[in-house]
Amino acid sequence: MAYPADLTDPAVRKRLITATAECIIARADELTALDSAIGDGDHGHNMKRGFDAVLASLDSLAAMDPPELLKSLGMKLVSTVGGASGPLYGTLFMALGKAWPQDLSRSGLAAAFEQAIAAVKARGKSEIGQKTLLDVLAPTLKALQEGADADAIAETAQRAAEATAPLRATRGRASFLGERSVGHVDPGARSAALIIVALCAEGSRI
Amino acid sequence: MSNVGIVIVSHSHKVAEGAADMVRQMVGEDVPLAWTGGNSAGGLGTDFAAIGEAINRAWSEAGVAILVDLGGAETNSEMAVEALPDNRRSRVVICNAPIVEGAVVAATEAAGGAPLNVVRRTAEELSP
Numbered sequence: 644m645a646y647p648a649d650l651t652d653p654a655v656r657k658r659l660i661t662a663t664a665e666c667i668i669a670r671a672d673e674l675t676a677l678d679s680a681i682g683d684g685d686h687g688h689n690m691k692r693g694f695d696a697v698l699a700s701l702d703s704l705a706a707m708d709p710p711e712l713l714k715s716l717g718m719k720l721v722s723t724v725g726g727a728s729g730p731l732y733g734t735l736f737m738a739l740g741k742a743w744p745q746d747l748s749r750s751g752l753a754a755a756f757e758q759a760i761a762a763v764k765a766r767g768k769s770e771i772g773q774k775t776l777l778d779v780l781a782p783t784l785k786a787l788q789e790g791a792d793a794d795a796i797a798e799t800a801q802r803a804a805e806a807t808a809p810l811r812a813t814r815g816r817a818s819f820l821g822e823r824s825v826g827h828v829d830p831g832a833r834s835a836a837l838i839i840v841a842l843c844a845e846g847s848r849i
Numbered sequence: 850m851s852n853v854g855i856v857i858v859s860h861s862h863k864v865a866e867g868a869a870d871m872v873r874q875m876v877g878e879d880v881p882l883a884w885t886g887g888n889s890a891g892g893l894g895t896d897f898a899a900i901g902e903a904i905n906r907a908w909s910e911a912g913v914a915i916l917v918d919l920g921g922a923e924t925n926s927e928m929a930v931e932a933l934p935d936n937r938r939s940r941v942v943i944c945n946a947p948i949v950e951g952a953v954v955a956a957t958e959a960a961g962g963a964p965l966n967v968v969r970r971t972a973e974e975l976s977p
Contacts, residue, residue, distance in 0.1 A: 685894065692890060721897045721928055725888025727921035729897065730928045766924060815920055 648849040650709050650747065655849055657705035659842060660716070664694035664701075666841035667834060674837075677830040681817040685726055686830040693724035693732070713740030727815065728831060731767055731776065738762035753787045760784060767814060774812040774824060776831035779803045783839050797843035804828055804836035853959035853968045854881035854907035856915045857952050858900055858922045860893045862886035868916070868949045875953050876960040883907035895922045900929035904941060912940035912965035914972065916952040940965065946972035 648655050667674070667690045674687030696719050697704065704712050704719075717736030721729050742758035744751030760780045764770065771781045779800050786799040805828060812824035815831070855872060859865035865886030872882055883906035888894030900915075907913050915930075917923045923943060930941045942965060944951055955972040963971070 683893070685892075689888070689894065692888075721925070723889060725890065725892070725894030725896060725921070727919075727924050729921070730924035733928065766927070 662845035776835040779835040793843040800839035854909040857884040
């Protein structure tokens, strides 16, 4: 995560938004290929459309303080993504903005992230273990809570995405495939890991 | 109009339009009806803003029942409902029902003047 990057600096916010958007845009085809295997084959392109829209508003987003920025970024995704991932990622960012701590400590950030994950669960009526982005977000939160550094958090997220492969999907479009969803990494879990890895990497460089 | 309004939200423009045609054939002009299908780029998907507009087009003081097809249509509709003004939000429901049959049954019930909870219940009786 970005911590301990100085989020009061608009230039830092700009770099973190850019890193988030670019990691998805660069891997859109791969995400779509994963989704073609077990879903409706639009995840990468939908997410790319959303983050293209985010980049188009980069300057105005970066000028906002973190709560407002996260809320606006989430709303942008909801408005432009067009698939189920729009409301799910939109909710994640919007809830994170809503719960953003006054004092940006690790525990404050973890508490806000925990609330954001709860909001995604409620939005998707989903739980951990159903082969969704939650299966990456939850271990990431745990690593954050346990004091892991940025590299360790990134690695946790990456491994958690890979670990969705043997799971059988019980939520989302992949659940229609039942057993046939086994053996493929969940595209939403992959996109969540890409974002976390990108934020950790960029946060470490700042 | 005091009859409950119906909104159809599909991933597909053609499915939404076709379901709306079937509803119109059943109930004529007695029910406010709006539909939306496809994402903001014109492909398969759903569009948060377009759903909000459809709710407003089909608005009735008796409320609005929304029929959806797959996951994203439901989650996007939920967000569109949450974005409504306070005095409207509580009068919009998303029905857990098949989109085509649900829309026709809900509209037929609405055309008879049934309240929102009855319209919803009738549509949801179609779901196992």
